[in-house]
Amino acid sequence: LQQDYRITGKGIARRDGSGWQMLPNKSAGAEQNRLFLAVLQGDSSGLQRDFELALAGDAKAWKLTLTPRSLLLKQVFNQINIDGGELVQRIELLETQGDSTVLKMHDNISDQPLSDAEQHDFAE
Template sequence: MKPFSGWAGRALVLLLLACPLLAQAFDLEQLGAQLAKPAVVRGPFIQEKHLRALPQPLTSRGQFVLSREHGLLWQLHSPLQQDYRIGDQGIARRTPQGWQQQPGQDVAAQQSRLFLAVLRGDHAGLADDFELQLSGDAEAWQLSLTPRSRLLQQIFSAIHIQGGALVERIELAETQGDSTLLRLPQSQVDDSLSEAERLARAP
């Protein structure tokens, strides 16, 4: 009788074929490294706020600049103009008197910190507050977040993120039935901030 014949041989072949697939499985470490690699990511954003009381979503548009070193600059262009700076120190809003720190416990602040962690690929930080479930591969992936903490459970019921080389879509489902959809349709990477972007961050 020849070795590895019959069902045993077929099982061995299937196992050998599966090994490269298992080795190439796309995981959270790889996703984090992929998203954290660019020094700068910039592009337009479209944000839709879906409220139960309104038949149409509230839509806002603007530009964002994510710097690995400096955090996130969020420039709202419509329906009003307003700049936000989001970093490890929290969220600040630009006023005629300069940048002013904002309260850290409201929904906007929670969303801002979440956006920063997601765009940075900070899966370790996200895992402190959420159960993470990743599917897909490096070119087309989906990440689902389920809140762990009681505070976040009072705000979000689930968060779904999709992307490829960069984050392309973030959907936040709120506990009370409202939701927010953020689309980043034309993000681009760069090695450094432009002069205008550096000035926009200045105190």
């Protein structure tokens, strides 16, 4: 199952047959959006508000462990593990119900111009 999402500071949009549809900001997805952007942007101050941070390794191979501070986040997550080097490579969400989600970021590149198709996809 493939789904395309556009995550920006304005919120999360999901692409369907008619184009990009914004998801409701009142949903749990809005908080996930904020956290996801903080992770990908390396916004440690944003993450420290909600989590205890433990960093190990060096710039070439590091691991950041996030342990929830707030009661709300503690109800959802036991821990979030983020692995990376120059860029984030893996995000693991360990949920309180025993489920886990792993996001693997393969073939990441930065500072590359967007293709015409990508520019179209990200246009708002």
